[in-house]
Every structure is written in C-alpha cells, then in structure tokens.
Amino acid sequence: MKLDDIRREYVAQGLNREDLFAEPLKQFELWLQQAVDAGIKDPTAMTLATVGADGAPSQRIVLLKQCDAKGFVFFTNYGSRKAQDIEQNPQVSLHFPWHMFERQVKVQGRATRISTAESLRYFLSRPHESQLAAWASKQSHSIRSRQVLLQQFEAMKQKFQQGEVPLPDFWGGYRVEPTAMEFWQGRENRLHDRFEYRLGEQGWSIERLAP
Numbered sequence: 001m002k003l004d005d006i007r008r009e010y011v012a013q014g015l016n017r018e019d020l021f022a023e024p025l026k027q028f029e030l031w032l033q034q035a036v037d038a039g040i041k042d043p044t045a046m047t048l049a050t051v052g053a054d055g056a057p058s059q060r061i062v063l064l065k066q067c068d069a070k071g072f073v074f075f076t077n078y079g080s081r082k083a084q085d086i087e088q089n090p091q092v093s094l095h096f097p098w099h100m101f102e103r104q105v106k107v108q109g110r111a112t113r114i115s116t117a118e119s120l121r122y123f124l125s126r127p128h129e130s131q132l133a134a135w136a137s138k139q140s141h142s143i144r145s146r147q148v149l150l151q152q153f154e155a156m157k158q159k160f161q162q163g164e165v166p167l168p169d170f171w172g173g174y175r176v177e178p179t180a181m182e183f184w185q186g187r188e189n190r191l192h193d194r195f196e197y198r199l200g201e202q203g204w205s206i207e208r209l210a211p
C-alpha cells in the first residue's frame with residue numbers, strides 16, 4: 001500500500017468570520033446539529049486527551065452526552081486511567097473529527113466532576129445492561145480473562161435483580177469548561193479556514209489562524 005498517494009482535496013464549503021457566532025458553544029451546537037442531521041455515524045464521539053502525572057499524553061474516544069453554555073459533559077468510571085489523569089491535571093483537550101463535512105473542532109478546557117444528582121439522572125436513563133456493565137467493569141484495570149468480566153456481569157445481574165440499579169459511587173460525569181475552541185473547515189489547495197476562540201477577561205475573542 002502506498003500511503004503517500006492517499007489524499008483528496010477539501011472543497012465542501014468555506015467558513016467566514018462574519019458567519020461565526022460570538023459564543024463558540026453556539027457555533028459548536030450548529031455544527032453538531034448538522035452532523036446529526038446528516039446521519040454521520042457516532043456524531044457525538046469525541047477524542048479526549050489527558051496528561052498523566054508523568055507528563056505523558058493519553059487519548060481515547062468518549063461520547064458527548066450534554067452540551068450547553070457551561071460546557072461538554074461525558075460519563076465514565078472515576079477509577080479509570082482518564083479519571084486518574086484528570087484528578088492530577090484537569091487540563092484536557094477534546095477533538096471532534098467530522099470528516100464528512102471536512103471539519104474538525106478542537107476544545108481546550110478544564111474538566112471537573114459534575115454533581116452526583118446530575119450523574120444519577122443520566123445513569124437512570126441508560127439501558128439496564130449498560131448500568132450493570134458500569135458495576136461489572138473496573139475500567140482500565142488489568143483482568144485475567146473475558147470470562148472474569150462476564151462472571152462479574154452475571155454477579156451484578158443477580159445482585160440487582162430487584163428494583164433500580166443504583167448509581168455506582170465510582171461512576172459519573174465530567175464537564176469540560178472550554179477556555180479555547182478551534183473550528184476548522186477544509187478548503188482547496190490545503191488553504192483551510194481556521195478560527196480560534198479564546199476566553200479572556202472581556203469574554204471570547206476570535207482569530208483566524210493560518211492553515
């Protein structure tokens with residue numbers, strides 16, 4: 001396979017300064033809505049980058065579950081590797097790759113745990129099996145075999161046969177409050193449009209960046 005022959009021109013559309021909302025979260029909501037409406041697979045999937053105590057970066061995909069003026073919310077296991085990283089260093093980065101639109105959005109911000117009440121509200125909306133899986137998996141820790149995981153799942157099924165599955169105290173959401181966001185739109189001849197929002201004392205500023 002010759003990788004250097006794999007390329008294409010980005011010609012779908014442009015992004016103009018005068019078309020941008022003053023608030024980056026409003027701009028994000030518009031692009032997310034367009035991704036959802038177009039039927040993009042996993043439109044809410046975002047790469048979350050964290051930095052560990054040793055300074056090494058680490059990334060993984062998580063699903064965006066809430067987005068409003070306060071920021072971006074995802075849910076996970078509070079004992080996972082990403083959670084350990086965040087407890088040490090709350091500075092994170094999110095990345096949405098919407099190839100179909102020749103777009104990407106980059107977010108820089110600070111992650112904090114959301115309230116137990118907010119996590120509970122979301123947990124109760126999850127399918128029963130997903131609730132059990134949250135209990136069954138010690139996320140990011142080593143396990144001997146898949147069999148062990150399935151046994152744990154069965155054990156949780158038995159344990160929570162009656163009534164609602166409670167929210168595990170090791171599971172919940174983080175909200176990423178953005179301090180910078182970049183909107184990238186692919187253009188012809190690699191002359192892409194890039195606009196970066198930065199949060200300052202006067203609110204959000206917007207700058208065009210060279211591609």
Ligand SMILES: Cc1cc2nc3c(=O)[nH]c(=O)nc-3n(C[C@H](O)[C@H](O)[C@H](O)COP(=O)(O)O)c2cc1C
Binds near residue numbers: 060062083
């Ligand atoms: C499409 C997709 C969606 C995912 N969504 C989540 C999610 O919302 N929360 C989560 O904890 N892990 C999610 N995962 C799994 C993570 O990518 C990752 O494997 C897991 O969270 C453990 O990461 P860590 O060991 O770095 O903490 C998802 C994976 C994929 C491919």
